[in-house]
Amino acid sequence: MVTSTEPARISVWLAVRASGGQRRRPGGTAPSGLDRERITGAAVELLDADGLGRFSMRRLAGRLGVTAMSLYWYVDTKHDLLELALDRVMGELALPPAPASGPRAAAGWDSRLRKLAGGYRRVLAGHPWAGQLAAEYPNIGPHARGFDTALLRTLESAGLAEPARAGAHLAVIQFLQGCGGTVRRSSEEEFRAALEVLVAGIEANTGRPA
Incomplete structure (x- = not known):
């Protein structure tokens, strides 16, 4: 060894x-x-x-x-x-406001997720080196943690229970990190199509429509 x-x-x-x-x-x-x-x-x-x-x-x-x-x-x-x-x-990512509490929390979770994912892709497109670093380094700075908090709140507002919420979080992170290697090779249409598959998978685990 x-x-x-x-x-x-x-x-x-x-x-x-x-x-x-x-x-x-x-x-x-x-x-x-x-x-x-x-x-x-x-x-x-x-x-x-x-x-x-x-x-x-x-x-x-x-x-x-x-x-x-x-x-x-x-x-x-x-x-x-x-x-x-x-x-x-x-820090260039525009984070959505925290979802409202109570019954209205679930409203628009899918739109918030699309905005988060789209913003992440734009950062990678504008800074192609960032995708490689995000895969190599812990990426636990204050702006990265702010993004992760917004993502977790979005998934929580979707109504996911554990362990589905943890699984959805991992799936989204892996999807976005994968964008780092393909952002210059895949079109916006291909990215959106893949994102919709991901959203549909999360929706299927919430038991309610997005």
């Missing part, structure tokens, strides 16, 4: 929570004109322009007009920065 000698990587979001804030190098002074938000924004722009395969901290530093070492004052690794960039674009 082959064992890896590389240490297990901790998600940047878990590390930030454990430290009580964003990590910075001890001692010294922060490079002038830089902050984590600016670095993350520039990383998104570079990923959009050149793709994930050509992304490097050196190229990002050149885009910002600083040395590569300056970036490591704000992030420990390139992986950390890629996680930050992924959650930045997840």
Whole structure:
């Protein structure tokens, strides 16, 4: 059996929570004109322009007009920065308001699900590298968790009971992650057709029409 000698990587979001804030190098002074938000924004722009395969901290530093070492004052690794960039674009998703409580909660759950799925696809279409990162990284940043909360509320409002609700949640997530690899190869019509099959499957488990 082959064992890896590389240490297990901790998600940047878990590390930030454990430290009580964003990590910075001890001692010294922060490079002038830089902050984590600016670095993350520039990383998104570079990923959009050149793709994930050509992304490097050196190229990002050149885009910002600083040395590569300056970036490591704000992030420990390139992986950390890629996680930050992924959650930045997840913030482009327009989340539906929480469904009303009571008998009206079920009304329109299918429309909310279609909007969530369509918004996710648009993010992947606008940032093709995001689909690959979403499959590789935990994707547990604040914007990603906001999306997941909205999805869970939507499925709950549909009237699904456990374990059907957990199964539906997994099915939707797998469907959307699959879009990451096909968003440039499948048409909008094909995506919508597949989504309707998914909605129909969820509806069949609610015992009531969408």
